[in-house]
Amino acid sequence: MGKLVYGDSADKTKMPEIDKNSFVPIYHQLFKHFEKLINTGELAPGDMLPTEMDFSEQLGISRMTVRRVISELAAAGMVYTVKGKGTFVSEPKLDEITFNLNQNLEDPELAGEVSTNLLECRIVKTDERVSRRLGIATGTRCLFCRIVTKNNNIPMLYKTIYSLYTKRAPVIENQLKDMSLTSIALQHSKNNPSRTKRVLMSSGARYDEPEVLQIEPGAPVFFMTETVYDSGNKTIAWGKSIYRGDKYRFVSYSGWNLEALKKAEEEYDNA
Amino acid sequence: MGKLVYGDSADKTKMPEIDKNSFVPIYHQLFKHFEKLINTGELAPGDMLPTEMDFSEQLGISRMTVRRVISELAAAGMVYTVKGKGTFVSEPKLDEITFNLNQNLEDPELAGEVSTNLLECRIVKTDERVSRRLGIATGTRCLFCRIVTKNNNIPMLYKTIYSLYTKRAPVIENQLKDMSLTSIALQHSKNNPSRTKRVLMSSGARYDEPEVLQIEPGAPVFFMTETVYDSGNKTIAWGKSIYRGDKYRFVSYSGWNLEALKKAEEEYDNA
């Protein structure tokens, strides 16, 4: 790896220009400077950054301000610090594979008229099978719904949900549009949801799924279960979602910690 | 939501005890204090925290130290700040669904003897189809491999990869064990990988997949493509992975206190 010490004789030329009177905070100017150097490869993985004192002295800014920049770069995964040695450029994390489901629901491919059909919605007393899933006594009152989401009138997603019905709030069909299991649980259970667990599987369409989603039996689908817990670790809702395999795909990008970068930018934009 | 202002008359009783002489940094003690209050629900979403000055004065610590704690809580998503108003406890983000693939590869369910079989591995000149995928000229030299990963001698995962072969490094079979596409690209391409894109789909086994994975044609599988780019946005490797649907499942937790949830489940599973 490069042992290029970015400082040495080239100090002054490599130092960024900081406008202290700008409405843009100093730490943000410095952050952008390093973000660019690292992304363009001018600073390669393994390279050492100038020391905090170098920056402080040569730019005429406080060491604490320099430290803020470095800690934000570290949070973004772009650099790491070693006590007693210095600050170094990280290797990009290429094997961190995380698929975000929410992004996908707003996929441009899915843009168009989105509609939600409530196929069934009623209060049921749980049978043994559902009771076991929810970890509650058989015969407990539950809200039971089956919902299909369509895009340009093509069925895309089929949800079946069970939620404790301890609040006895009225069930309003309009409110169920785009409703997630957590918001349904929030509306109908006295216990507020505080945690969820989701399991994603690959499966073939079965039972009533082919008919509802208008696909062949056995056609590829994503099968996801959701379990919603309250703060006491009690299950208050359970649901399954069937995503048409020919319509949904999950995308993951990795490299530099893009989320942290986005966050930092959003925070700045909001401020 | 709760409008309980945690401060007011109860200030002193609610203030944490800080040991300034502890080897544990003050900011870490304070962070743990709030993490606990928020996880146990003593501080509920919407509640306002004491002001930075309150802490600074009543605990006898610097405001900058208090600010560090708050910024770390904010980075963890537990609180948010509003300029001119105060610091407030966030709602847990229950609908942030992210499936992490790496966790899953170390799934306890998959524990056992893991072996990697190299079905095929040679240098090829790319045909038109592969060239288009890699965005390179037809006939470019590429490393081509087909790998199957077995667990207790049961095939679980079937990978096919293409990587630019510009480095002409020797291909050592031992090194291919547990090798990701990015590390193969790193070894055999002169251009260092800097970004990857992955697409996850639900599919049915086809082509030679049923035979390799010892499953029925059409059986549910996760189908994932990976594309590796260098810093100039050029593709340097491409691969597809077929995960047996009956063996792999992706789990996602969201909300507060994820560690506690996992623990509780493990205890339940063991019981």
Place this chain on the structure above:
DNA sequence: TAGTGGTCTAGACCACGTT
């Protein structure tokens, strides 16, 4: 011993929201 990052202080001034 000299240099590095890690923690912490006690102020300063500012922009913003509420009263």
Place this chain on the structure above:
DNA sequence: ACGTGGTCTAGACCACTAA
């Protein structure tokens, strides 16, 4: 006018690394 968080300073002392 006042209180809030946001930015920034100019120091201090510490623990760790390396020569």
